[in-house]
Amino acid sequence: MNNKINKIFKQYPKDFILITNPKDIFYLTDAEFEGFWLLLAKKKLFAITSQMIKGQIETEFKNKIKIVTDTSFIKALVAIIKQYNVNRLLVDTTELSVSTFTLIEKILKLSNITVKQINSVTNNLRIIKNKDEINNIKTACELVSKIFETVKNKIICGMKEIDIHFLIEQEFAKHHTVASFKTIVASGPNAANPHHISGERKIKKNDIVLIDMGCICNGYCSDLTRTFFVGKPTQYQQKIWNTVKQAHDEAMEKIKPNIKACDIDLTARNIIKTDGFEKYFIHTTGHGVGIDIHEAPAISHKNEAILKEGMVITIEPGIYLKNKFGVRIEDTVLVTKTGFKKLTTAEY
Numbered sequence: 273m274n275n276k277i278n279k280i281f282k283q284y285p286k287d288f289i290l291i292t293n294p295k296d297i298f299y300l301t302d303a304e305f306e307g308f309w310l311l312l313a314k315k316k317l318f319a320i321t322s323q324m325i326k327g328q329i330e331t332e333f334k335n336k337i338k339i340v341t342d343t344s345f346i347k348a349l350v351a352i353i354k355q356y357n358v359n360r361l362l363v364d365t366t367e368l369s370v371s372t373f374t375l376i377e378k379i380l381k382l383s384n385i386t387v388k389q390i391n392s393v394t395n396n397l398r399i400i401k402n403k404d405e406i407n408n409i410k411t412a413c414e415l416v417s418k419i420f421e422t423v424k425n426k427i428i429c430g431m432k433e434i435d436i437h438f439l440i441e442q443e444f445a446k447h448h449t450v451a452s453f454k455t456i457v458a459s460g461p462n463a464a465n466p467h468h469i470s471g472e473r474k475i476k477k478n479d480i481v482l483i484d485m486g487c488i489c490n491g492y493c494s495d496l497t498r499t500f501f502v503g504k505p506t507q508y509q510q511k512i513w514n515t516v517k518q519a520h521d522e523a524m525e526k527i528k529p530n531i532k533a534c535d536i537d538l539t540a541r542n543i544i545k546t547d548g549f550e551k552y553f554i555h556t557t558g559h560g561v562g563i564d565i566h567e568a569p570a571i572s573h574k575n576e577a578i579l580k581e582g583m584v585i586t587i588e589p590g591i592y593l594k595n596k597f598g599v600r601i602e603d604t605v606l607v608t609k610t611g612f613k614k615l616t617t618a619e620y
């Protein structure tokens with residue numbers, strides 16, 4: 273049994289715990305395929321699955337897991353719970369539909385088995401990355417930075433946002449990686465929409481271009497945003513860009529163990545506020561990154577969570593001026609023992 277699973281057994285020595293979120297299952301087992309539920313119980317591992325996935329599980333886990341199949345996942349689950357004479361099942365409901373949870377609850381109740389909902393058993397573990405995980409994120413960050421610079425150098429007036437988007441897709445494919453989320457290429461006034469969908473607009477002389485992109489390495493994500501000019505910015509655009517960059521830099525400089533997530537957010541927010549653009553900073557300063565592109569901890573003004581060594585977060589303040597333009601600058605950053613290490617390396 274690996275370290276991650278052992279930690280859960282330690283936390284829940286007497287319980288049967290059902291985990292259904294494929295990302296959590298990948299985290300715990302390294303299995304890169306989906307299609308099974310993981311049941312953890314008193315140092316035993318069960319895979320609840322279908323005939324179709326059974327062979328894959330046998331190959332991946334050898335004899336380290338007990339495979340249970342039936343005509344449905346719930347049937348298989350109920351059979352195993354009854355067989356072990358358990359009177360309580362803990363279900364991690366992250367990503368599990370309410371209807372499935374209710375059904376499990378209803379069927380087990382008939383046998384006097386209580387079902388208790390628990391949230392994100394793995395979240396507490398996933399928030400701190402181990403050496404291998406950090407290496408994977410670092411590789412993804414270096415790769416996305418390199419690809420950004422390659423594509424940036426190819427951008428000329430007349431290209432459409434969607435052309436740039438697919439140029440990035442081509443580079444991802446060339447490097448045998450895939451996007452960690454749908455790439456955003458937003459130009460001119462489109463950059464004022466934080467989640468713009470790359471479209472038909474053509475890049476013009478002196479245009480502002482915002483690109484938000486990330487890729488995946490061994491299941492781990494990177495996240496990078498750069499805002500730049502194809503030509504020259506106006507004085508006003510340069511001023512906004514400088515404010516965002518200052519907010520980004522000062523928030524990043526604050527990163528170290530034992531600082532609260534909200535203090536990082538407020539550092540960025542206060543700089544933008546001082547320059548008079550507070551109401552145009554319409555999202556949080558950042559988020560955790562790992563197997564999911566957005567995970568804990570949220571770098572928001574409401575989150576009192578304390579940063580710890582081994583967390584990976586983004587710093588991405590932005591200012592969005594409707595119908596005019598927008599600026600966002602984002603890096604993926606590792607919390608180290610004494611401070612931080614910026615993992616994305618693309619030029620600004």
Ligand SMILES: [Mn+2]
Pocket residue numbers: 495496586588602
């Ligand atoms: Mn992000």
